[in-house]
Amino acid sequence: MAFIALARGLSYRDLVAQGVPRRDARVILDLYDTYYGPTRFTRQQALAGNNHHSVEILHKIELGANQLKDAHLGWQLRVELAGVASPAEALRLLEAFLAQHKPVKDVKRGVNITNHANGDRTISLTGSAADIADLETLIDDPEAPVESFVANATGGGTAGFGITTLGVIHLQDLLATCQGQGPDVQVACGNGASVDTAELLRRYCADQGFVAVFTDAGPLQLFREHRLGSYAQRVAATAESTKCCHPQCHKPAEKAQLHHIQDWKDGGLTNSGNLAWLCAYCNSTNGQLGRGRIVRHRGQIAWIPPRGGAPIPVGRKVQPRG
Template identity: 35%
Template structure:
């Protein structure tokens, strides 16, 4: 038998070699090789409370004629698994995987994702100092970060020092949507579909529809056979809607607040999460602070009463939640008395009107 034939025979007997290494008091090998063999032998042959897993793993490695290199890879990759039972399950499955060391390595990478799933990254940022240079890194939702990167990548420093404006990343038509996913989107289940964008981010099927038809307000998907299948709503106010809100009030609508409209957010009087529409009749402008406290206990809330924006005092906010509907008829015009208005004035104090009246100037604010 030639040396190459002997080498080929030895390569197929990785488990037998590990048994000899484990039993030997010294190894006639270079120190680094001896150390690797000792660690691999200890991983597979040391006494363990998981002896059944150990026996099955060694038997599978013998059947597949795994070499020392493959067994060393399995032992090395298994060290990142802290749970002893999962660690032996990992070794057993890889020992039962036939093929080359490269093939077993690919299987190990897939298995590690199952046994050691990567922790979910939290939103935030960090700074790394490099002497005279500094690296900033940020983590956030993929679609939003893609928008930021699209705006900043040409000159990040200029973007950071400037307005830092972003625009939704363009969704190109070269997006592959398989037929089952397309049918799910048509059925109104777009939130469950993840699609790859050409900028590296992922997006849901519903978000794809919203971005494609941004600014259209409300829109419906029509199935060629079943007819309308889902109504998608857009949450953010369009530029035209903001201009309409600014015409109603040039400042934050909260009483006594003087923050200009340009620094305000479009607030839904009936919450978007509760079905409120992104329409000027259901919105007003609030600064970030008053938008955050609106509706909290003891703070009051904004509403629209007979077409005008008003602040409802805390004692009356629960009683007046229903007034915010924009389609409420004007009781004065129809000749009927306004129960809501009467209740407000007599029992709970009058609302503070801060929006522009239908005729005349904006009411004074305390």
């Protein structure tokens, strides 16, 4: 505490100029404000200041006190730990105090999925302790936790279950791979995954699967008969893009909506040439100020930036047949 008291009248720059590391300078000034600055808890401040803790321990105590919403509890914590000589014991009592008095965080149950630009994905599940504990049993290899979890999960329970998705591989890519003219092509899937052809067959086509070859831009035209696209139109849309068509969005097609490029309310048709995948957010903000808009340019889905300019091609170009 005597070292903290030496900061009286000094600024951050003064401490740094005297050789105190920048991070420590901030900590020292904050500790000075707590133990020597003005407060309505003057009696508790005097009692808490009668300690021999290091700056490191005092900083950890402050981090704990800041987690307590009640200021009285914060000063009670400081006073109780002031008389503890052992740093290890002080930290143990700190954890026990916080466990007893820190407000319980209200956690909402559910699933949160984050799609990363490099193709990886993070999934976070919050549920009952029993449900999560059951899921934890699927991780039986600590050296490969994700791989073992997926292997056990996709093996099915007593009822069994499988995972299906739409994998899009274009004919020229498939022929080049079969002829050994290039490396095994990566197949983009509607669930956001990207796998090679062997993995596609093993993961999604082991039990059942089908192959559809598309050369036409629009296999089905529903005009104004239905607003929602048909299954075949969803397949065709995925052949053009396996994710949301906004270039800065990475949400997979299976989590997106079929967007009418010319709005339905403005007479847009439910035809494949007028449909494109947009996630719920991008669909609701498409065309709004600062968001740009989706168009079809020369037969290909494209995006016009917010400030205008040439359309930027998005997804895969589907060659129309004469």
